[in-house]
Amino acid sequence: MSRRTGIAGLSLSAAAFIALVISEGFSPSATVPVKGDRPTVGFGSTYHADGSPVELGEKITPINALKTAKAHISKDEQRFRDSLPGAVLNQAEYDLYIDWTYQYGIGRWRASPMRQHIINQEYRQACEALLLPEYRKVDGFDCSTPGNRRCMGVWTRAKERHQRCIDAGLQ
Structure with missing residues (x-):
């Protein structure tokens, strides 16, 4: 098994950051990616680095989108670590839970x-x-519904994350 360590010494790996932005995809203009979701821009950012919400139609460059995503993740990482006093994880586990937190938010993580x-x-x-x-739901719709074209990516990402989690615990 891959060694677990106190999470205070962990941070999102470069490989996980790249995987996260790839899975989010890039959008130069703020859009609503899935019905019922918040407007996102760049690599799935719903907020700017200053904390203000993204508004429909805003534009962003790839470089600024990477900076925004990194700023958001850095803030969430500290909150994530604070939410797990005394916890230990391996790097792969840490990376996938930060990825989950980026998708669902720190408030949902805490709960x-x-x-x-x-x-x-x-x-x-x-x-x-x-x-x-x-x-696996967005705006009340179950994204695991076979053949749906509304939010299948949400379910696909959840299944992939789950498998990585199982694999990480077995290492």
Whole structure:
């Protein structure tokens, strides 16, 4: 098994940052990516580095989008670490939960069962919680519905994250 360490010494790996922005995709203009979602710009950013919300139609360059995503992640990483006193994770686990937090937000992370499972060192249960029904819905629509064209990417990403989580715990 890959060694777990105190999360105070971890930060999002470069490979995970690249995977995150690739999975988010780049949009030079703010749009609503999935019905019921907030406007996003760049690499899925819903807020600017200064904390102001993204508004429809705003424009961004790829370089500024990377800077915005990195600023957002850096803020969330500190909040994430603060939410897990005494917890230990390996790098792969840390990376995938930061990815989850980027997608769903730090508020949902704090209320998530994954957080409590990690604190309790229940790593398999934390992985399984990634697939709970509340994390496969957008605006009340179940994205795991076969053949849907509305938000299949949400479900695909959840399944991929779950598999990476299981694999990370087995290393």
